[in-house]
Amino acid sequence: MIGSTVRKLRSPATWRRLWARLVAMEAALATTEAEIHDRRISRLEAEMVEARARIGLPTLAAPSRSVASSGPP
Structure with a gap:
């Protein structure tokens, strides 16, 4: 059982998957609340x-985005 775990850790595919998950998590954490709201509003408008x-x-007529973006950052 320990041997299979060690083999998995030595596998480049394991590290690529881990790296891809970390990149996805970092991208998700970088999304701000304002961006989430903007996406929801855009989807609802569509x-x-x-x-x-x-x-x-x-x-x-399309609403003015300058009014929505003039709020706090």
């Missing part, structure tokens, strides 16, 4: 445009 088009309502 869903609203799709829903309005599906039922035949005219599309609304």
Whole structure:
């Protein structure tokens, strides 16, 4: 059992997977709360445009992003 663990630790594929997981975790931690909110708002806006088009309502003008971005960082 110890031999298989040692073999796994010596495997380059094991270290590549570990490194890839660490990179993904670092990217996830670098995402700010404001970015998460912006993504959610963008997704909801796209869903609203799709829903309005599906039922035949005219599309609304895109909201000004300068107002949303003028808040605290």
